[in-house]
Amino acid sequence: MLEVHDVVAGYSSDVDILHGVSMHVEESETVTIIGPNGAGKSTLIKVVFGLLSPREGRVVFQGEDITGLEPNAIVERGLCYVPQRGNVFPSMSVMENLELGAWTFKGDFDAALARVFDLFPVLQERVDQRVGTMSGGQRQMVAMGRALMMDPSLILLDEPSAGLAPNLADDVFENIQRIAGTGTPIVLVEQNAKKGLAIADRGIVLDTGEVRFEGPGDELLEDPQVGKLYLGG
Numbered sequence: 001m002l003e004v005h006d007v008v009a010g011y012s013s014d015v016d017i018l019h020g021v022s023m024h025v026e027e028s029e030t031v032t033i034i035g036p037n038g039a040g041k042s043t044l045i046k047v048v049f050g051l052l053s054p055r056e057g058r059v060v061f062q063g064e065d066i067t068g069l070e071p072n073a074i075v076e077r078g079l080c081y082v083p084q085r086g087n088v089f090p091s092m093s094v095m096e097n098l099e100l101g102a103w104t105f106k107g108d109f110d111a112a113l114a115r116v117f118d119l120f121p122v123l124q125e126r127v128d129q130r131v132g133t134m135s136g137g138q139r140q141m142v143a144m145g146r147a148l149m150m151d152p153s154l155i156l157l158d159e160p161s162a163g164l165a166p167n168l169a170d171d172v173f174e175n176i177q178r179i180a181g182t183g184t185p186i187v188l189v190e191q192n193a194k195k196g197l198a199i200a201d202r203g204i205v206l207d208t209g210e211v212r213f214e215g216p217g218d219e220l221l222e223d224p225q226v227g228k229l230y231l232g233g
């Protein structure tokens with residue numbers, strides 16, 4: 001589904017944040033990226049989604065080289081992104097947010113809406129509620145629902161559980177598993193490394209712009225070095 005080859009990227013011409021990062025996502029796979037603050041996780045996602053052009057390396061999506069394409073062209077190809085911050089329109093209703101998610105969608109709007117309501121029934125109950133008045137967990141459902149309105153072939157989620165109370169964070173992980181259950185491949189960036197790895201088929205540890213560990217989620221969870229360095233012992 002997705003291949004990232006030897007990506008070097010940064011925000012200014014003299015400083016590299018990613019130093020040759022490679023990763024891939026297979027069909028129906030959930031891949032979780034963990035790593036300390038500032039490791040370059042969001043930067044990697046931004047490169048994949050075309051928000052940042054890599055200095056070197058390539059991004060291939062479903063066999064097509066998408067390196068350097070604009071985000072709107074990437075969305076059209078079925079790759080959707082839920083950013084770490086600012087991922088909903090708080091002054092608009094749930095329905096308006098979902099409609100905006102589908103504004104360039106060429107498929108069946110009603111079918112897409114039905115799929116989102118099927119995954120997140122609470123959104124159907126609250127179609128007219130202003131999203132700014134919803135709980136953090138519900139907002140994350142709106143954010144994910146918005147991305148799902150494009151019927152994506154792959155979805156990038158950047159720290160969907162950030163800032164949520166533990167029980168709401170658990171709901172978010174459950175929601176991600178539901179999306180994964182529909183066969184949609186997911187790249188998940190998570191601060192909550194243990195839970196993020198627990199729901200992953202594969203995990204990647206990114207540290208100072210390099211991949212340090214990679215493997216099945218449960219193997220990384222049990223790896224003593226990963227545990228000591230990245231999972232709080």
Ligand SMILES: Nc1ncnc2c1ncn2[C@@H]1O[C@H](COP(=O)(O)OP(=O)(O)OP(=O)(O)O)[C@@H](O)[C@H]1O
Nearest residue numbers: 011017035036037038039040041042043044084191
């Ligand atoms: N827009 C930007 N302009 C300049 N530097 C940036 C920008 N965004 C991020 N950086 C820098 O790039 C580095 C990696 O940041 P990034 O946001 O990718 O980390 P992260 O792994 O997502 O961290 P976190 O877990 O805190 O979200 C950091 O040193 C950060 O300060």
Ligand SMILES: [Mg+2]
Nearest residue numbers: 041042043084
């Ligand atoms: Mg980040």
